[in-house]
Amino acid sequence: MIPNNDTSTRGSAQFHQFLLWTLAAACVTVVIDVAVGTIFSQPRFLILAAGAAAIAFALLLAIWLNHRARITAAVYLTCGIIGTYAVLLALVIPEMLPALALAPTLVAAIALPYLDRVMLRVITVGTIVLATTITVLGIYVQLLEPITGAFLDLLNVFFVALATAIILLRFGQNSALLKHALQQSEGANRELRALRAGLEAQVAERTSELRQTLIALEERASEQARMREALEQQREIILGLSVPVLPVTDSILVMPLVGALDQRRLADVQQRALKAIEQSNAQIILIDITGVPIVDNEVAKGLIGVVHAARLLGARAVLVGIRPEVAQALVEAGIDLRGIQTFASLQGALAGKLNSSK
Numbered sequence: 001m002i003p004n005n006d007t008s009t010r011g012s013a014q015f016h017q018f019l020l021w022t023l024a025a026a027c028v029t030v031v032i033d034v035a036v037g038t039i040f041s042q043p044r045f046l047i048l049a050a051g052a053a054a055i056a057f058a059l060l061l062a063i064w065l066n067h068r069a070r071i072t073a074a075v076y077l078t079c080g081i082i083g084t085y086a087v088l089l090a091l092v093i094p095e096m097l098p099a100l101a102l103a104p105t106l107v108a109a110i111a112l113p114y115l116d117r118v119m120l121r122v123i124t125v126g127t128i129v130l131a132t133t134i135t136v137l138g139i140y141v142q143l144l145e146p147i148t149g150a151f152l153d154l155l156n157v158f159f160v161a162l163a164t165a166i167i168l169l170r171f172g173q174n175s176a177l178l179k180h181a182l183q184q185s186e187g188a189n190r191e192l193r194a195l196r197a198g199l200e201a202q203v204a205e206r207t208s209e210l211r212q213t214l215i216a217l218e219e220r221a222s223e224q225a226r227m228r229e230a231l232e233q234q235r236e237i238i239l240g241l242s243v244p245v246l247p248v249t250d251s252i253l254v255m256p257l258v259g260a261l262d263q264r265r266l267a268d269v270q271q272r273a274l275k276a277i278e279q280s281n282a283q284i285i286l287i288d289i290t291g292v293p294i295v296d297n298e299v300a301k302g303l304i305g306v307v308h309a310a311r312l313l314g315a316r317a318v319l320v321g322i323r324p325e326v327a328q329a330l331v332e333a334g335i336d337l338r339g340i341q342t343f344a345s346l347q348g349a350l351a352g353k354l355n356s357s358k
Helices: 005-039 043-067 071-092 094-100 102-114 117-140 150-242 263-280 297-312 324-332 346-357
Strands: 252-258 284-291 316-320
Touching: 005 043, 005 071, 005 150, 043 071, 071 094, 071 102, 071 117, 094 102, 094 117, 094 150, 102 117, 102 150, 252 263, 252 346, 263 284, 263 297, 284 297, 284 346, 297 316, 316 346
Parallel strands: 252 284, 284 316
Antiparallel strands: none
């Protein structure tokens, strides 16, 4: 079967050459058959001349088909007309049976390079049928008076030589086709190996790039983790600086608050206060809000929440630094500070505690 377009073009050119040689052989056969039939008054040779003329006409049609790039149809037409002529020979001159045995081989040699798997089976069956038909006709059918003597031997020699020459010519062309196809296959394999090597190099390069990218990402992730850890440590430091807890005695802690208080700072205040109470086992924590500029409803509720949470740990939280404006704002906001001890200043709270402890 033709492997690709380039081989198809090459095969078409070679088949065209084969058709020309076969056409020349058919024309020579016509001339010889007409001469022999006329000189020796042998009608059978005139019949063979007509058959050879039909072959010549069919070969002209096959050349036209091949020129129109219908090479498969040209091959099948050539095989069919040669097989038909072999059957005609078997009917007209059955004594040529030994030489006619080459006809199936000739048909197979012509069609073999152009067959796919299905048509190979068809041609195989057809060749077997052709060989069987020629053999049966040569043995059992005798339509005309048999030919004997040197003339028959000459016919056999001529036909064997002609058929062998055509078969060898076709085999040579087939060998050239196969060699060309093999060269193309080797070239394609070399290109595939080169492409494979190039792809492997690209894969290796991409793998190296991905590995380097992964290493860079891991380093970046590690650096980010270190930065997060450092930020967390800084946050703890800042929290400790912004919400300090100072021990006054073994049982008294002071938490001076400076600056505005929002929800986050209030949560930090509660966390720091509870943690300091737990660690020191203090009984009293003084929350000094002298440095807090604004104590509104939200801030007041947050501070009261700290007081209640400290009470759950068994400690007493005292609000220190209640200025007049703060007290007035708390009263206007309707915040109930009953049950919560308050002092105007840290000194007063400490003095009050000392006085009460005496």
